[in-house]
């Protein structure tokens with residue numbers, strides 16, 4: 001039997017426990033599409049090369065944090081109620 005515990009308070013929970021709740025949090029960049037100016041000329045190859053070089057030097061976790069991160073937690077009923085009362089703490 002898989003045993004779970006509340007990720008906030010440590011209370012023991014079971015897989016089919018009606019007091020066990022799953023919380024998923026997605027955080028992602030809200031940037032929309034980029035407006036391009038047809039009058040402005042851009043060296044696309046140079047710009048792409050620069051992005052690739054920056055990514056090669058970057059920490060993969062930091063790059064992921066800047067674009068998309070999904071978190072998942074198990075919570076007991078009491079911690080679920082606290083979360084819903086003040087989702088952002």
Ligand SMILES: [Zn+2]
Pocket residue numbers: 006007008009010011075076077078079080
């Ligand atoms: Zn809890």
